[in-house]
Amino acid sequence: MAGEDPREKIPGVPRRRPVHKEISDGREPFFPNFLLKEWIVGSIFLVGFMLWIIFNPVELGPKADPMDSSFIPVPDWYFLFLYQLLKYFGPYLLFPAVLIPMVATLLLMFVPWLDTRRSRRPFRRPFATGAMVLSVFMMIWLTSEAWNQHLYEIGALQPAASSLPFATQHPASTTLMATNLPGYAIFKTTCAVCHGADLQGQIGPELRGIGNVATEAELLPVVTKGFPPMMPPAGGLTSKTELQEVVAWLAQQKQK
Amino acid sequence: MIKRTYDWIDERLNVTPLWRDLADHDVPAHVNPANKMSSFVYCFGGLTFLIIVTQILSGMFLSMYYVPDINNAYYSVKYITDQVLLGQVVRGMHFWGASLVIIMMFLHMLRVFFTGAYKAPRELNWVVGVLIFVVVLAFGFTGYLLPWDQKAYWATSVGANLASAVPFIGPYLKILLAGGSTIGALTLTRFFAIHVFFLPAALLVLLGLHFIMIRKAGIAGPM
Numbered sequence A: 001m002a003g004e005d006p007r008e009k010i011p012g013v014p015r016r017r018p019v020h021k022e023i024s025d026g027r028e029p030f031f032p033n034f035l036l037k038e039w040i041v042g043s044i045f046l047v048g049f050m051l052w053i054i055f056n057p058v059e060l061g062p063k064a065d066p067m068d069s070s071f072i073p074v075p076d077w078y079f080l081f082l083y084q085l086l087k088y089f090g091p092y093l094l095f096p097a098v099l100i101p102m103v104a105t106l107l108l109m110f111v112p113w114l115d116t117r118r119s120r121r122p123f124r125r126p127f128a129t130g131a132m133v134l135s136v137f138m139m140i141w142l143t144s145e146a147w148n149q150h151l152y153e154i155g156a157l158q159p160a161a162s163s164l165p166f167a168t169q170h171p172a173s174t175t176l177m178a179t180n181l182p183g184y185a186i187f188k189t190t191c192a193v194c195h196g197a198d199l200q201g202q203i204g205p206e207l208r209g210i211g212n213v214a215t216e217a218e219l220l221p222v223v224t225k226g227f228p229p230m231m232p233p234a235g236g237l238t239s240k241t242e243l244q245e246v247v248a249w250l251a252q253q254k255q256k
Numbered sequence B: 001m002i003k004r005t006y007d008w009i010d011e012r013l014n015v016t017p018l019w020r021d022l023a024d025h026d027v028p029a030h031v032n033p034a035n036k037m038s039s040f041v042y043c044f045g046g047l048t049f050l051i052i053v054t055q056i057l058s059g060m061f062l063s064m065y066y067v068p069d070i071n072n073a074y075y076s077v078k079y080i081t082d083q084v085l086l087g088q089v090v091r092g093m094h095f096w097g098a099s100l101v102i103i104m105m106f107l108h109m110l111r112v113f114f115t116g117a118y119k120a121p122r123e124l125n126w127v128v129g130v131l132i133f134v135v136v137l138a139f140g141f142t143g144y145l146l147p148w149d150q151k152a153y154w155a156t157s158v159g160a161n162l163a164s165a166v167p168f169i170g171p172y173l174k175i176l177l178a179g180g181s182t183i184g185a186l187t188l189t190r191f192f193a194i195h196v197f198f199l200p201a202a203l204l205v206l207l208g209l210h211f212i213m214i215r216k217a218g219i220a221g222p223m
């Protein structure tokens, strides 16, 4: 009979609490006690989530246009670290696109057989802990690099003027000078995509008035070196004479 | 009344043992934030599951309006966003939830890793966990294409091109993924099917295994 059962009834369900030897060891029945508490945590979490959603409405970009290859692709943020990895390997896709992710996933999967120390404490197994901390750090760093470079690419960030070798003074005049030089034509086809057809700056900085702050001799090594990865060496030019012509033209840009 | 109904069902189906297996166990003290605040790290798995549930629910509602073809997909998403009652909110839940699942799952994995909870006898559950991780990333990759906007299209073309970097089978893999040599109508229907049928099936099976194994081995004890 129910009355003879020494176990305490759990209200609302046809079950009884098991008798514990030590009552106060902090254990708690999963159902309903713990689940109710967990539900409180979950509710607070959900409220925060819903508030975030209401204040951050999702956008929809322009419709896909397979013809428009000028669109700068960007994956969702959690793939950015892999995307960034691609950039360091140039045309050798096998490593960043296949081998590295595959090996990393397999290593992660076989962690229980790689880390065979008995102890579970993180400091007692420094190799495993160190490897994980390092990987997480690398992923965060690659993600932030990828994101910053993407912002440069879409022109949302202008390079900080102070880090540039030549601080141009943003002259009021916008007319180009010496447009009869051969360097102008070369500029229009190579450099203008980044520095703007009127030198106004887009992805790269504004170059108006650069002739006031730099001579041809000073410009040549800077342009030759470029600013990888933001500006390729020589701006992508392969011919040395063309490079000299562009720089000669650039040195004439003495807008006031 | 409720008890009588329960007993009536129980007499016929004998559900009590099932129910016991599922819910009748004690939660140890060291994982209970009510005892020690720092135990909140043990909530990450449960919170990940909560967001998975909201993803499934919001996804079910989105699929009432979404049309997986290249002419209408974009406009159906636009319609959901601008016209459908609470469409903006449901789409927001699914969009932000995708990121949140990944964050919570990652935190959960870190807590399992740093507490060494993958050690014997829980190795297999760790392997299942890594498989879940891969499946969730695949959800993200396939879902990103579905709105069929510029971002979706070009990110997926980069992704599909990467598949061809796999030695030997690369080009075939790309065609298998994209349904053709370029991203187009077949890619969209394929990604849609993977996103709403294949991956949920895989995820539910894996989550089932995950939870059964947690019940069998119990939560790892204090370190």
Ligand code: HEM
Pocket (backbone or CB within 6 Å): B041, B042, B043, B044, B045, B046, B048, B049, B050, B052, B105, B108, B109, B112, B117, B118, B122, B125, B126, B128, B129, B130, B132, B133, B136, B207, B210, B214, B218, B219, B220
């Ligand atoms: C959708 C994703 C996942 C869900 C919903 C989920 C859910 C859970 C839940 C509710 C627990 C109970 C303990 C806790 O909450 O911390 C748990 C434990 C566990 N999870 Fe997950 N999990 C997921 C992904 C993963 C991943 C990615 C891994 C590892 C790569 C993993 C490995 C484990 C292991 C080994 C345990 C046992 C821990 C112990 O006994 O202390 N899980 N999981």
